[in-house]
Amino acid sequence: MAELRCAGLAKSYGTRLVLSDLDLVVPAGTLTAILGASGSGKTTLLRLIIGFITPDEGTIMLGDNVVANAGGANVAPDKRSIGYVAQEGALFPHLTVAENVAFGLPRAERKSSARIGEALDLVGLSQEYAGRSPHELSGGEQRRVALARALAPRPRIVLLDEPFSGLDASLRTETREAVVNALALEGTTAVLVTHDQAEALSMGREVALLRAGRLVQTATPTSLYRDPVDLDVAHFIGEAVVLPGTASAGVVECALGRLDVRTPNLEGAVQVMIRPEQIQLTTGGVRAEVVDHVYYGPETIVRLVLADDSRTPILAKSFAQDVPAAGEIVNVAVTGPVAAYPPQ
Amino acid sequence: MRRRSLTNPFSTIPLELLAVCIVVAILVALPVGITVVQAFQGGISAIRDALSASSSSTLLVHTVLLAAAATPVAGVIGVAGAWFVERTKLPFRQVWALLLVAPLTVPLFVTSYAWATLGQPLQGFWGAAGIVAFSYYPIIYLLVAVALRGLDPALEETARALGLNARQTFFRVVLPQLRPALLGGLLLVALDALVEFDAFVALKFQTFSSDIYAQYRLGFSISGAAALSFFSILICLVFLFGEARLRGNANYTRVSQGARRATTRYELGKWLIPVMAGLGAVIAVSVGIPIAMLIKWFSESTSAGVSMAAANTKYLFPASVTSIGLGLGAALVAILFAFPIAILAVKHKGPVVTILERATYLSFALPDLVAAIALSYAASHWVPSVYGSFGLLVFAEAILFTPFAVVAIRATLGQIEPALEDSARALGSSSLRALWRVTMPLARPGFVAAAVLVFAFVLGDLSTAQVLLPLNLYTLGTEFQANSSTVAFAAAAPFAAVLIVLAMAAAYVLMSRFGKVRSVGDG
Numbered sequence: 001m002a003e004l005r006c007a008g009l010a011k012s013y014g015t016r017l018v019l020s021d022l023d024l025v026v027p028a029g030t031l032t033a034i035l036g037a038s039g040s041g042k043t044t045l046l047r048l049i050i051g052f053i054t055p056d057e058g059t060i061m062l063g064d065n066v067v068a069n070a071g072g073a074n075v076a077p078d079k080r081s082i083g084y085v086a087q088e089g090a091l092f093p094h095l096t097v098a099e100n101v102a103f104g105l106p107r108a109e110r111k112s113s114a115r116i117g118e119a120l121d122l123v124g125l126s127q128e129y130a131g132r133s134p135h136e137l138s139g140g141e142q143r144r145v146a147l148a149r150a151l152a153p154r155p156r157i158v159l160l161d162e163p164f165s166g167l168d169a170s171l172r173t174e175t176r177e178a179v180v181n182a183l184a185l186e187g188t189t190a191v192l193v194t195h196d197q198a199e200a201l202s203m204g205r206e207v208a209l210l211r212a213g214r215l216v217q218t219a220t221p222t223s224l225y226r227d228p229v230d231l232d233v234a235h236f237i238g239e240a241v242v243l244p245g246t247a248s249a250g251v252v253e254c255a256l257g258r259l260d261v262r263t264p265n266l267e268g269a270v271q272v273m274i275r276p277e278q279i280q281l282t283t284g285g286v287r288a289e290v291v292d293h294v295y296y297g298p299e300t301i302v303r304l305v306l307a308d309d310s311r312t313p314i315l316a317k318s319f320a321q322d323v324p325a326a327g328e329i330v331n332v333a334v335t336g337p338v339a340a341y342p343p344q
Numbered sequence: 345m346r347r348r349s350l351t352n353p354f355s356t357i358p359l360e361l362l363a364v365c366i367v368v369a370i371l372v373a374l375p376v377g378i379t380v381v382q383a384f385q386g387g388i389s390a391i392r393d394a395l396s397a398s399s400s401s402t403l404l405v406h407t408v409l410l411a412a413a414a415t416p417v418a419g420v421i422g423v424a425g426a427w428f429v430e431r432t433k434l435p436f437r438q439v440w441a442l443l444l445v446a447p448l449t450v451p452l453f454v455t456s457y458a459w460a461t462l463g464q465p466l467q468g469f470w471g472a473a474g475i476v477a478f479s480y481y482p483i484i485y486l487l488v489a490v491a492l493r494g495l496d497p498a499l500e501e502t503a504r505a506l507g508l509n510a511r512q513t514f515f516r517v518v519l520p521q522l523r524p525a526l527l528g529g530l531l532l533v534a535l536d537a538l539v540e541f542d543a544f545v546a547l548k549f550q551t552f553s554s555d556i557y558a559q560y561r562l563g564f565s566i567s568g569a570a571a572l573s574f575f576s577i578l579i580c581l582v583f584l585f586g587e588a589r590l591r592g593n594a595n596y597t598r599v600s601q602g603a604r605r606a607t608t609r610y611e612l613g614k615w616l617i618p619v620m621a622g623l624g625a626v627i628a629v630s631v632g633i634p635i636a637m638l639i640k641w642f643s644e645s646t647s648a649g650v651s652m653a654a655a656n657t658k659y660l661f662p663a664s665v666t667s668i669g670l671g672l673g674a675a676l677v678a679i680l681f682a683f684p685i686a687i688l689a690v691k692h693k694g695p696v697v698t699i700l701e702r703a704t705y706l707s708f709a710l711p712d713l714v715a716a717i718a719l720s721y722a723a724s725h726w727v728p729s730v731y732g733s734f735g736l737l738v739f740a741e742a743i744l745f746t747p748f749a750v751v752a753i754r755a756t757l758g759q760i761e762p763a764l765e766d767s768a769r770a771l772g773s774s775s776l777r778a779l780w781r782v783t784m785p786l787a788r789p790g791f792v793a794a795a796v797l798v799f800a801f802v803l804g805d806l807s808t809a810q811v812l813l814p815l816n817l818y819t820l821g822t823e824f825q826a827n828s829s830t831v832a833f834a835a836a837a838p839f840a841a842v843l844i845v846l847a848m849a850a851a852y853v854l855m856s857r858f859g860k861v862r863s864v865g866d867g
Contacts, residue, residue, distance in 0.1 A: 050770050077769040078777075084770030090763035094785045103781075104771030146767075153772060 001189045002063030002156040003028045004049070009058035010070075011044055018044045019213045022058070026157070026206075031183060031190040032218075033204030035197065037236070041213040042193045046161055049191065050084055051077035062156050083150030083158035083188070087165055089142040091134035097145050098130035104153040119148040122182040140171040147179055157189040164199065176203065197237055201225060209233055226275070227262050227339050234273045234339065239301070241279065241314045245272040245340065252340050255312055256286055260337040270340040276301060278334050279316040281324065285333030288314065290324045304332065357692050358775070364684045369703035372681065372743045375715035376577060376706050378722045379570045386567025394571035399555060404575055407552040410473050411537035417477035418533045421626055422484025423526060427514065428619055430492040432610045438855075440623060441489075445855040447630035448482035448797075449847035451804030451821060452543040454840050455479055457828055458637035460546035472549040476537045478630040483751075484529035490755045490859030491525035492518075497608060510610055528751070531587040535708035538583075539576055542712070542806045545825070552576060553711035557807075560717060573714050580709035584702050638844060641837035659823055660838050667820040668846075670738060670809075671799040675749075677742035678798040679791055682749035687779075689750070690757045705747050716740055716811035737812040741802045748801065749794035755859040756790025757783070789857040796857070800850040803843060 009022040019041045026032040036042045047053045049060060051068065060068040062082075067075040083104075091100050101119050102110040109115065117127055123144040134142060143163055150158050163179065164172045180203060183190050194200050200207045201221040208218040217229040228234040231242060245254030250264035254272045256279070261272075277299075287307040294301045300323045306312045307329055316332055324330050383391055394400070425444045428434050447455075455475055459466045466474070495518065503517040504510075519526075541553040552575060559569040612619055682704075689701045707715065719740050723731040730736045760783060768778035784791075806821045813822060820839045828836035 050766070052766060052769070076774065078772045078774050080770075081772070082770050084767055086763035086767055088763070090761060090767045092764060092768075092782055092786075103768065103773075149767075149771065159770075 001028050001187055004157055004189060004191065005061040006049070007059050009045070009048060009060065010056045011048060011053065012056055017213055019048070022215050024208055024215060024218065026189055026191055028189050029187045030205040031180075031192060031203060032206045032208055033192045033194060033200035034208050034210055035194060035200040036210035037195055040210045042195070042210055043161070045210065046159055046191070046193050049159060050082055051075060051080050081153070081156045083153070083155035085143070085146045085150050085158065085160045085163045087162045089146035091142055091145055091149075093134055096130065097132050097134070097137070100134065100145055101149045101152050103149060115152055119152040122151060122185055123148045124178045124181070139167050140175045143167070143175050144178055147182060151182065151186055151188065155188070157191065158183065160190060160192045162194055163192070209236070228273070231271065231273060231341055231344070239276045239315055241274045241276060243272045243274070243312065243314075245270050247340055252338065255306055255308070255310060256314070256332065256334050259334050261340045262337050263340055266340050266342065269343050271343055273339040273341065274334055276315040277317040278336050278338065279314060279332050280335060281316060281318055281320070281330050282333045283331055285331045287329055288332050290326050290328045290330060292326050293323050304330070357688065357696070361684055361688060362696075365688050365700045368681045368685055369700045372704045372746055373706045374722070374743070375718040376709050378718035379573050379577070379710060379714060382566055382718065382721060383570035383574060386571070390567045391571040391574070394559070394568040395574070400572065400575075403550060403552045403555045406469070406550060407538055408579070410469065410476065410551060411534045413473040414476035414480070414537050415530055415534045417473070418481035419484055419526065419530050421477070421481040422529060423488050423522065425481070425485045425623060425626070426488040426492055427518070428623065430489050432612050432619075434612060434619065442852055442855045443627045443631060444485050444623070445482045446848060446851040447479050449800035449804070449850040449854070450479070450631065450634050451806075451843050451847065452479055452540070453545050453804070453806045453821065453825065454843060455634045456543050456546040457833065458634040461637060461833070462633065467548045469549055471547055472544055472551070474629070475543045476533070476540060478626070479543065480533045480536055483532050484526065486854070486858045487525040487529040487751070487755065488522055491522050493859070494759065495521055501608075527587055527590055531583060532747070532751070534583055535580060535705065538579055539708060539711040542804070545806065553713065556711055557713055560713070566717065566721065569714060569717065573710055576711065577709040580706065584705055588698060588702065635844065638837060638840050641833040641840070644834045657838055659818060660842065663818050663820045663823045663839065664842055666817050667803055670741060670819060671802040673738040674741035674745065674802045675795040675798040677738060678746045678749040679753070679794050681742065681746045682753050682794060685750050686753040686757050689754055701750070704750055707744050707747060711807070712744055712805065713807040713811060715744060716808040720811055732814055734814055734817070737809065737814070740808050740812055741805060742798070744805075744808060745798045745801045748797045752794035752797055752858060753787065753790045756787045756793070756861050759859070759861040760786050786861055789860040793854055793858040796850045796853045800847055800854070803846055
């Protein structure tokens with residue numbers, strides 16, 4: 001395992017700037033999720049780290065080695081000792097599971113290495129799988145074998161490119177747990193690239209948000225969710241209610257009352273960002289009218305408008321079994337501190 | 345989920361690959377270069393004389409008309425055949441597929457003699473156009489069948505859901521997506537028609553190639569023959585770059601490859617009988633005629649000239665050995681030439697790639713005979729040690745059929761998921777090792793298809809062997825030719841029989857391998 005350090009990375013295709021001024025540090029033995037919409041530059045960043053393309057500016061370091069240096073020496077992908085799990089696994093169809101897992105091992109160890117069984121073990125697959133062909137595996141098993149193949153040569157870092165895409169919800173959760181578990185057992189440094197917020201938040205020690213080729217925020221999942229750097233990030237990470245307000249001395253005054261704010265140095269007119277689960281249907285607080293609701297099983301998203309002249313729309317998340325019907329007047333209150341931003 | 349395109353327009357071509365491809369392009373274009381030099385050796389006046397001869401313009405018109413008549417017919421047969429085999433519930437699909445591919449591997453000179461014996465009307469323009477159309481449509485069939493398999497069935501389903509019937513879906517959704525494969529196939533057929541010679545050996549129809557042959561054989565004017573070849577080089581260049589323009593950047597087939605659902609096949613219903621009758625007629629014309637003639641020749645030999653046929657059979661074995669050796673050698677060399685070009689064409693884009701890829705088609709710019717003369721001339725003047733050697737013939741056959749090997753290998757390489765090579769690279773394989781350990785095993789069906797295609801073409805080649813075959817050797821083709829020019833075809837029949845048996849075996853392998861690739865999606 002090794003630390004990954006990208007400094008000042010930039011990459012253009014022709015006149016199109018895909019990545020610019022990108023700094024990223026992934027501490028040894030941890031998993032960082034790179035989260036971004038499609039076209040944000042995720043795949044380009046991944047391919048720069050693996051070495052399929054070279055940066056126009058900046059450097060990439062793995063541990064103490066400079067592996068990519070704009071204008072300087074670039075280490076070939078096969079010399080970087082990087083484990084790579086491609087979308088949908090990319091298992092070699094002409095090889096068995098064992099041969100796939102052994103692919104990156106030194107020639108002498110490929111036939112009968114204890115490491116093959118060990119790697120299968122890591123991802124929670126039994127030895128029975130060794131002789132099977134990739135086409136005899138389910139989608140989730142294919143991803144596990146792909147990870148076992150990446151881990152077998154003990155890489156310094158593992159890169160996962162949307163490794164769970166195309167799996168159904170329950171298989172996704174199960175496979176995700178198997179991957180997190182295997183990475184933790186090996187203590188491998190890992191980078192996960194995804195466009196799925198829940199996946200990034202649940203798997204990453206840190207989440208780095210990539211937008212139009214720039215890393216706009218790198219933070220722990222909780223602080224990224226609760227204290228996003230701007231409103232765009234707030235909306236990208238999850239549902240958000242945004243109201244105008246006035247800040248003063250760590251408190252913000254808005255249509256939902258006087259609320260504690262996480263950014264105490266703001267003063268004057270602000271935009272207040274509240275997560276729907278912070279807005280609760282209670283007995284006290286501000287009056288609002290139910291417009292409709294969307295049922296998700298464990299929780300229900302309730303759409304409301306404030307019962308004043310402003311008719312400001314808001315969202316509340318309810319975990320109660322019974323939710324008020326459309327047209328009912330309810331009381332809402334905010335729990336916990338909120339985020340605030342200067343007006344745009 | 346987004347799938348990265350296999351072609352990265354911004355990637356730089358590795359220098360080693362570029363160097364190898366340039367060498368291959370030069371080797372394949374060698375006969376064209378030599379021919380141009382030869383043409384000028386006779387002086388400008390000789391060129392002017394050759395071009396202004398009254399027959400030249402007539403033959404030029406003949407040749408272009410022939411290509412214009414044969415190519416669309418081959419296109420319609422190829423596309424229809426591929427669609428019915430790949431997309432409908434036609435019974436005995438495997439058998440139909442085999443029979444539809446078979447004409448490609450039947451030697452053209454055998455077909456030519458077979459058609460000629462059918463009667464006078466077939467010895468002219470229509471016979472010539474018919475032979476070309478019915479012998480070369482399998483090229484289009486194979487390319488279109490592969491493209492059809494690569495199409496995303498969701499597109500057709502969407503079209504049907506939007507209210508289009510099967511016919512409208514075919515013309516508005518399927519056919520536009522087949523454009524790259526179809527144009528590529530039409531190009532190969534048209535180029536072949538322009539320089540074809542073997543197909544017309546038994547006909548009275550004169551084309552450009554026959555005139556060049558006459559210049560060479562009768563007038564023994566190498567520069568005259570070379571000068572005439574200017575026309576074919578020119579037409580070839582127009583076709584090559586015309587097709588590139590038409591094709592544009594369209595590369596639809598690759599968008600949806602990878603894990604695919606099985607396609608739904610249409611019920612033929614009341615069309616079953618007409619469709620089977622139509623396909624049956626195509627096969628009767630293309631394969632039935634040569635085989636029926638072969639049987640007739642055999643029956644003549646038993647009734648009339650048993651002793652004559654028996655006398656010739658002692659040449660059957662050595663001729664078979666030479667033909668098979670020549671075919672295998674040329675197939676190997678052609679694959680070595682074609683593989684780097686196919687890799688270049690699949691993985692890279694840009695003007696350099698287009699020029700190098702197109703350059704391999706220059707072997708179509710000359711009638712085989714002229715190319716053979718050019719190589720023979722060059723060898724005798726500059727490399728006497730290879731002049732008259734078997735190796736030179738192998739080389740000549742290989743470069744003539746390299747474009748077909750490129751097409752076959754490319755059809756497979758294009759379907760290999762790029763993530764597989766990426767994974768191998770990340771697992772510590774150098775690009776060459778990744779090629780060896782991942783790409784080549786997966787592309788094996790493509791190599792087999794390429795080898796079989798070249799092997800079959802070499803077996804069916806006559807004119808190149810006539811010029812370059814060492815004096816003490818004979819092939820099945822030359823022996824067939826030698827014996828058929830005597831009183832009856834009876835003596836030639838055993839040679840044709842071996843050729844057709846080998847051709848059928850080749851067709852079987854070709855049909856089962858062309859454009860296939862091993863993937864996780866296979867059941």
